[in-house]
Amino acid sequence: MARPKFQPLGVLALGDLAAYVEFSPTLDPEINAFVQRLALALHARKPAGVRDVVPALGGVALHFDGRFEGDHRQAAGEIVMACIKDGLPDAKEVGREVEVPVCYEAEFAPDLDEVARAVKLAPEEVVRRHAAAEYRVLMIGFAPGHAYLGGLDASLAVPRRATPRAQVPEGSVAIANDQTVVYPYAISGGWSVIGRTPVTIFDAFRERPSLFAAGDRVRFRPIARSEFETASHL
Amino acid sequence: MTVQDRGRHGLQHIGVCPGGAMDGPALALANALVGNAADDAALEITVLGPDLHFSQETLVALGGGEFDASIPLNRPVLLEAGTRLSITRSRRGARVYLAVAGGIALDPVLGSRSTYLPGRFGGLEGRMLKRGDVLPLHPESARISAERYSTLKHKRAHLGHRSVRWFAPPLTLPDREPVLIHAMDGANFADFDPAVQRAFFDAVWQIGRDSNRMGFRLVGPPLPRAGGNEVLSGPTCLGTVQVPSGGVPIVLMADHQTTGGYPKMAEIASADIARLAQLPPGGTVHFARCNLETAAELRHDAQERMDAVLRGIRWEYGN
Numbered sequence: 001m002a003r004p005k006f007q008p009l010g011v012l013a014l015g016d017l018a019a020y021v022e023f024s025p026t027l028d029p030e031i032n033a034f035v036q037r038l039a040l041a042l043h044a045r046k047p048a049g050v051r052d053v054v055p056a057l058g059g060v061a062l063h064f065d066g067r068f069e070g071d072h073r074q075a076a077g078e079i080v081m082a083c084i085k086d087g088l089p090d091a092k093e094v095g096r097e098v099e100v101p102v103c104y105e106a107e108f109a110p111d112l113d114e115v116a117r118a119v120k121l122a123p124e125e126v127v128r129r130h131a132a133a134e135y136r137v138l139m140i141g142f143a144p145g146h147a148y149l150g151g152l153d154a155s156l157a158v159p160r161r162a163t164p165r166a167q168v169p170e171g172s173v174a175i176a177n178d179q180t181v182v183y184p185y186a187i188s189g190g191w192s193v194i195g196r197t198p199v200t201i202f203d204a205f206r207e208r209p210s211l212f213a214a215g216d217r218v219r220f221r222p223i224a225r226s227e228f229e230t231a232s233h234l
Numbered sequence: 235m236t237v238q239d240r241g242r243h244g245l246q247h248i249g250v251c252p253g254g255a256m257d258g259p260a261l262a263l264a265n266a267l268v269g270n271a272a273d274d275a276a277l278e279i280t281v282l283g284p285d286l287h288f289s290q291e292t293l294v295a296l297g298g299g300e301f302d303a304s305i306p307l308n309r310p311v312l313l314e315a316g317t318r319l320s321i322t323r324s325r326r327g328a329r330v331y332l333a334v335a336g337g338i339a340l341d342p343v344l345g346s347r348s349t350y351l352p353g354r355f356g357g358l359e360g361r362m363l364k365r366g367d368v369l370p371l372h373p374e375s376a377r378i379s380a381e382r383y384s385t386l387k388h389k390r391a392h393l394g395h396r397s398v399r400w401f402a403p404p405l406t407l408p409d410r411e412p413v414l415i416h417a418m419d420g421a422n423f424a425d426f427d428p429a430v431q432r433a434f435f436d437a438v439w440q441i442g443r444d445s446n447r448m449g450f451r452l453v454g455p456p457l458p459r460a461g462g463n464e465v466l467s468g469p470t471c472l473g474t475v476q477v478p479s480g481g482v483p484i485v486l487m488a489d490h491q492t493t494g495g496y497p498k499m500a501e502i503a504s505a506d507i508a509r510l511a512q513l514p515p516g517g518t519v520h521f522a523r524c525n526l527e528t529a530a531e532l533r534h535d536a537q538e539r540m541d542a543v544l545r546g547i548r549w550e551y552g553n
Contacts, residue, residue, distance in 0.1 A: 012421050013418070013501070013526050014421070014469060014470075014471050014474070014501065015418065015471050015472070015473050015474065015501035015502070015503075015504060015529070016418070016501075016503060016504050016526055016529035016530050016533060017471070017504050017533075018469070018471045020421075020468065020469060025466065026466060027466065039247065043247075051243040051244060051252075052243060052244055052245075052246040052247065052252075053247060054246045054247050054469045054492065054493075055247060056466075056467070056468045056469050056493065057466055057467060057468065058466060058468075059468070061246075061468075061469035061471075063246065063471060066504065066533070066537070067537065069534070072530075073526075139467065139493065140247060140248050140249045140493075141246075141249050141467070141469070141491065141492045141493025141494075142249065142467075142491050142492070142493055142494070143249055143352065143353070143491065144248060144249040144250045144350075144353050145248060145249055146249050148467065184249075185352070185353060185354075187352070202248075202249075202353070204250075204343050204344050204350075204353065204355035204356070205343065205355070209248065209250075209344065210248040210249065213248070214247065
């Protein structure tokens with residue numbers, strides 16, 4: 001009988017109240033999708049003593065309650081194995097389709113020309129290739145609603161900026177290496193900004209606070225400045 | 235100064251950290267001293283304190299750091315209507331919590347009244363408090379305050395205020411510096427040269443000036459990373475010690491980012507987070523290397539000590 005494909009490599013302690021069950025030390029899209037199905041199942045299961053389940057790129061972290069007694073690494077491993085054994089939801093139950101309108105015009109794209117020069121493409125072509133792809137939310141973290149989106153066209157790969165910008169405006173769409181992100185609020189950022197969305201990425205008062213969830217399939221729809229202005233006032 | 239409670243759990247998968255009081259045990263103590271539930275919201279006061287006016291009779295308590303104040307610390311105090319309470323500066327310990335009977339009655343956001351400053355939500359309008367702000371209390375706070383004070387066993391006046399004969403012991407204050415904090419090896423500890431590993435545990439570190447609720451920058455010897463693969467961005471937690479390529483370690487504190495891409499040198503034992511949080515910028519700390527078992531024991535022991543203190547306080551209330 002073939003060895004099951006998705007086996008945990010190990011459980012790493014993340015301090016004394018959290019444990020990371022690792023399935024891959026690198027980004028492997030198949031394992032990433034598996035980890036997200038696992039996280040969905042764990043959330044539904046609500047294991048006793050577990051306060052947070054955080055799917056990451058190649059594994060899942062379990063954060064325990066402060067009163068937890070026992071070996072939390074062992075507990076995390078057991079909880080995950082029991083969950084897998086009971087069966088995970090299908091891939092199609094993970095995430096949904098999300099379309100994000102983006103204005104790529106110069107005012108919102110301070111790094112577009114620099115990126116175009118670096119990858120030796122016309123700026124319009126950079127925009128076309130960025131908007132043509134279907135992305136997947138690989139992980140959410142760093143800030144509320146901040147999604148790491150995989151699927152960026154390889155021809156657009158640029159490294160992170162040597163000097164991060166002090167304040168990247170909220171809604172900025174940026175790229176680095178093989179991913180793209182949308183900044184949920186104005187923060188310091190080291191990715192190359194090529195556009196901006198009028199959509200609110202994270203709103204603590206909304207029924208669904210985060211626009212993105214792990215496993216979402218995301219498309220960017222180019223919009224003109226006028227549509228950006230209208231949408232911003234909704 | 236911000237409104238904080240125990241924080242918001244169950245949302246790290248959408249990037250929302252638990253947040254809440256930097257010194258959890260001190261908040262728990264302050265709440266217990268006024269007969270509150272553990273998750274009631276209080277004021278987190280850092281280094282410099284406010285003047286507060288109380289329009290009604292209110293049972294309050296200051297728990298945590300030793301601050302100069304117009305009321306005694308670490309015990310319940312029943313303030314008369316119209317009292318102006320003055321809290322000035324810390325003498326020992328950077329953070330003190332002011333609890334009021336019935337809690338601060340702001341609307342919870344994402345299940346908590348804690349203020350998350352970077353996201354500008356929670357607490358009062360998601361921001362630090364300023365002069366002129368009015369904080370709503372429980373609609374029955376005056377009645378609750380009077381009732382609870384009346385049930386206290388050993389009443390006595392202090393500094394002209396109605397209080398009690400006893401006080402709760404401060405559990406998280408340093409008695410000397412550098413403060414000793416236990417830390418376990420982090421996931422990327424082995425990526426650092428033995429000399430650098432030793433430097434982390436040998437040095438006396440200073441809390442950097444630009445430290446805040448998100449993280450404490452540690453000033454001391456640089457910690458260059460020798461080799462190892464590119465670190466994959468992954469989950470972090472309260473107490474994770476990250477070392478970016480510049481070599482300056484950062485300890486993730488209450489408003490920590492939920493994931494990060496920097497190498498993890500160490501993880502602070504959860505039992506010692508509160509004591510670390512009591513250090514102001516300029517305060518000094520020394521890390522004692524420990525293993526997971528020791529960290530778990532420390533946590534268990536700290537919880538038992540806290541439970542004993544809380545039992546004692548409930549007994550004083552006749553419970």
